[in-house]
Amino acid sequence: MLSLTGVNTYYGSIHALKGVTLTVNQGEIVTLIGANGAGKTTTLMSISGVTVPRQGTVEFLGEDITKLSTEKIVARGITQVPEGRMIFPRLTVRENLLMGAYLRNDKDNVKADEEHVYELFPKLLERSKQHGGTLSGGEQQMLAIGRALMARPKVLLLDEPSLGLAPIVVENIFEIIQRINRDGVTILLVEQNAQMALQVAHRGYVLETGQVTLEGPAKDLLEDPKVRSAYLGLD
Known part of the structure; x- marks a missing residue:
């Protein structure tokens, strides 16, 4: 479905x-793991057109999207939830969600998708008239995910969704x-x-200093001695 x-x-x-x-196949959850500075966020930015690769190709559903603008990539079905959430703090929760549907013109379906987001995240319905900046960190993460879903993505790029959140909130997000x-x-x-x-995840890739050094089924990576030592804190 998606390949670099x-x-x-x-x-x-x-x-x-x-x-x-x-590669990311249809229906999968694929994860990128690695230390800070390994290139994980840059990989997502290269897919979404924020940073354009100098060499190589990004293909989505068989089409080369390497040089497309970000809005054209979003319109094709790829949306990103950025690290740090990046919601609009002075807009209400509902206004933030509607920004996710900015490129759409099917109003009836947009309303149905908004209701679906509230079903996934009931807290957002309770806070729909609050400004985004008044939400807790976990609620802002929910809002960022909900906003991305409003674009009706085929592929969702998630950048550090657990960052700065309490363990119980992390479990809920996952x-x-x-x-x-x-x-x-x-x-x-x-x-x-x-x-x-x-x-x-179904599969995973390990990035080190901008290079893929390991890949495979997620369950195998969980048992890999190098991964256990470097990224799981286990011997």
Whole structure:
């Protein structure tokens, strides 16, 4: 469904991604794990058109989208939940959600999707008239995910959804991620909490200094000695 082939992305003269190749099949949850600075967020940005690769290709449903603008990529069915949530603090919860549907013109379906988001996240319905900036961290993460779902994505890119959240909130967020996947949305997940990510993912990739160094079924990576030592804190 989504593939990167030999992707090299730079920030000025800094070589951030060095020939990254990976695939995401329809219906999967695929996770990228790695240390800070490994290139995980840059990989998502390269897919969504925020940072354009200098070499290599990004393909989605058989189409080369490497050089497309971000809005065209969103219109094709890829949306991203950014690290740090990046909600609009002065807009209400409902206004934030409707921003996710900005490119859509099917008002009846937009209303139905808004109701579906409230079903997934009842707290957002309770707070629909509150400004986004007044929500807790967990509620803001729910809002960021809900906003992305309002674009009706085929593939959802999730960047560090557990960042800064209490463990009980993290569990709830990951249960929702699995439910979204069961509803038919393919997910590429970047997550510092490697244990949790590998428990919910079908497959995983390990990134180190901009390169894929390990890949395989998530259950195998959970048992891999290198992964256990470097990312799970286990011997």
